[in-house]
């Protein structure tokens with residue numbers, strides 16, 4: 392029998408092999424990431440593994456896929472459900488980018504500490520919003536919806552196996568193999584000719600709309616390795632002649648604790664694709680939609696921590712527009728140094744980041760009673776705080792990644808009112824609750840506090 396987590400690990404590994412064959416630059420990125428991680432581990436020792444063991448970090452990937460309809464999203468949810476991955480977080484990228492990105496997104500990922508430790512594979516999954524009149528007029532919406540309704544991304548056999556794996560928690564060997572083959576195949580780039588006129592009509596609205604609704608299949612858009620020093624990775628990729636986008640998204644580089652997520656990417660080369668012209672002939676063309684991305688992960692911030700993060704980004708924006716001559720990363724660094732806590736301990740005591748708490752093996756043994764406040768327990772050496780790593784995404788960074796890899800600006804009519812979508816809508820559409828990331832981190836933290844309190848026999852525990 393193959394369990395859900397084994398299916399997840401196998402799927403991530405096979406997807407990586409497949410994507411490496413399709414996009415060779417990805418393999419370079421994985422190699423450079425591994426080199427950087429080895430160097431960081433040598434230089435920093437155990438400290439390098441504070442946010443995840445080197446084996447987890449080396450195997451860690453996130454993927455990105457894009458689908459067209461709520462039905463397709465619901466099918467994706469069944470496939471990932473088979474792998475023990477649940478929808479977490481709601482991201483609305485329609486407003487977050489200056490270019491036209493007509494999608495809403497969630498991330499499918501494992502949610503428990505144990506499952507994350509086994510294999511943390513996650514997939515940023517976006518769905519097109521044809522009903523949003525800022526991007527699509529009535530005529531284009533109708534054509535798009537008809538086109539999408541007529542395609543099949545996932546064969547019924549794959550979905551049936553997925554439902555079985557989810558219900559039973561595992562699959563027999565032969566079925567597991569079949570499921571993995573069908574699942575990986577569903578995300579391969581199709582060789583079927585692309586209707587050139589239709590693709591270009593959508594491209595005028597948004598390159599993302601064309602990539603999703605201009606073809607009869609889906610494909611993995613990118614697969615992102617995790618790196619322990621993203622600034623160093625950026626330098627090494629540039630040295631190899633790979634042109635990276637001009638920024639690292641997310642928090643700036645600084646000496647204090649890494650929080651949330653820092654990401655950067657490079658535009659992949661145009662890929663050869665068969666195109667069908669209006670007179671029916673098939674020509675060799677090229678489309679440039681996929682890219683390479685890499686990320687560094689830091690501590691998960693609480694709602695208060697996140698509000699601070701968002702306000703600091705806004706402050707940096709203000710200063711950057713007030714002083715257009717100044718280097719943005721220097722401005723960002725100054726703002727951070729001034730307002731972000733400089734140590735993990737401060738982040739913990741001010742309630743800005745999530746931690747798990749563990750009774751210290753070398754706690755006081757002189758018969759004294761432990762204090763009851765968590766900050767005192769930590770300060771007096773009774774318990775140790777371990778950071779909880781951020782497992783999710785950032786809408787603004789995601790928009791930045793989308794945008795810097797698009798060929799054209801597209802068009803958005805801001806006179807129109809946007810169609811309303813939120814986490815509740817998405818939950819209804821896919822028939823599964825879209826989970827709140829903050830609650831997941833908080834549950835982990837609270838669970839560890841209860842456990843520590845029990846071990847120390849604190850009152851009320």
Ligand code: OOG
Pocket residue numbers: 455456457515517612654684784785788789790792793
């Ligand atoms: C997703 C872009 C966002 C991330 O990691 O934030 C993203 C896409 O291009 O489909 O990948």
Ligand code: NI
Pocket residue numbers: 453454455515613615684792
């Ligand atoms: Ni990504």
